[in-house]
Amino acid sequence: MKKVSFFKKLTQIVRLKCPECGEGNVFRKNKDSINFFPEMIETCEHCHHHYDREPGYFLGAMYASYGLAVFEGLSTFLLVYFFLPNISTFMTALIPAVVILLLSGMNYKMGRVIWMNLFPR
Numbered sequence: 001m002k003k004v005s006f007f008k009k010l011t012q013i014v015r016l017k018c019p020e021c022g023e024g025n026v027f028r029k030n031k032d033s034i035n036f037f038p039e040m041i042e043t044c045e046h047c048h049h050h051y052d053r054e055p056g057y058f059l060g061a062m063y064a065s066y067g068l069a070v071f072e073g074l075s076t077f078l079l080v081y082f083f084l085p086n087i088s089t090f091m092t093a094l095i096p097a098v099v100i101l102l103l104s105g106m107n108y109k110m111g112r113v114i115w116m117n118l119f120p121r
C-alpha cells in the first residue's frame with residue numbers, strides 16, 4: 001500500500017474508491033431503478049485488489065456505518081433544535097430519523113470503504 005496524504009485518502013473514501021490504488025470503484029454505478037440496493041464489486045477493476053479479504057470481514061463496517069448515522073442524526077437534531085425553535089418535539093425527533101433513513105444507503109457504502117481503509121490487508 002502506497003503512502004498518500006490524509007486529504008487525498010479522505011477524498012478517495014468520499015468518492016468510494018479502491019483503498020489500494022484510489023482509482024477503481026468499490027460499488028457498481030446503479031442505473032437500474034428497480035435494483036435499489038448497492039452492489040459491491042469483488043475486485044478492483046484498476047489494480048485487481050480483492051476487497052473482501054475473509055468471511056465476515058465487512059461485519060465491522062457496521063460500526064463505521066453506525067458512527068456515520070449517529071453523526072448525521074445528531075447534526076440534524078442540533079440544526080432542527082436551534083434553527084427551528086417553534087417545531088414540535090415529535091417533529092424534532094422525526095426529522096433526524098428520516099434523514100438517517102434517507103442516508104442509510106450512503107452510510108452502508110461509506111461504512112465499507114472506511115472499514116477497508118482502517119483495516120487494509
Ligand SMILES: [Zn+2]
Nearest residue numbers: 018021044047
Ligand atoms: Zn484498486
